[in-house]
Amino acid sequence: MSNFSDVMSYLGLATAEAATALNVSEDEIVRWCSTNEAPPLHIWQGLVRMLDEIRISAEEAAKSADLDHLEATDLNRIDLMVPGQAASDFAGPKRAATALAVAALARVFV
Template identity: 50%
Template sequence: MSNFKTIIDLFGLSPEEAASYLKAETSDIIRWCETADSPPLEVWRQLVKLFDTIRFAAEEAAKAADLDRMDATDLNRIAMILPDQDGALEGPRRAITAMAVTSLARVFV
């Protein structure tokens, strides 16, 4: 498995979603996932931008949680207030939630 595929999987993107977001052909996404062929630098830039968007959104969502009214039993059912992201893909939204909840779990462990 390529590092590119690992990143795409982490973000929860299908090849079609990745192609749309990265403005690439689906066949290129699949090739970059299944071989050692590397995407162009602009694709890596877009991945870094998406990673930072996810990370910053997760930090903001975790900061917005009301820790005074929460305990560890709430972690599995807490509704995260995600920053407004029109047209956000579902995979990155799940990544934001996962990172935010994991950050909150640090308070209790």
């Protein structure tokens, strides 16, 4: 495994999705995930953009919540969209953004 693979897992991207999002072949994604060969800088930058889109989406969802009327059951109904071009087309980044938003909002109950 590689750090690239770890980021891909965190984003919840399938090999085909990553290849589409990063505009490379699936073989390159597999190679970067399974060997020590690192992708070029522009690929890392693409992943950073996706991570930023996820973080921003989660932060916006948490900011827009009505904390005075938030109940624990509301946490299971959060459904948000991930803005941006890179992360918005795939289910994994949406799940990651939702998980971050739920975690941020759950802090209200801690």
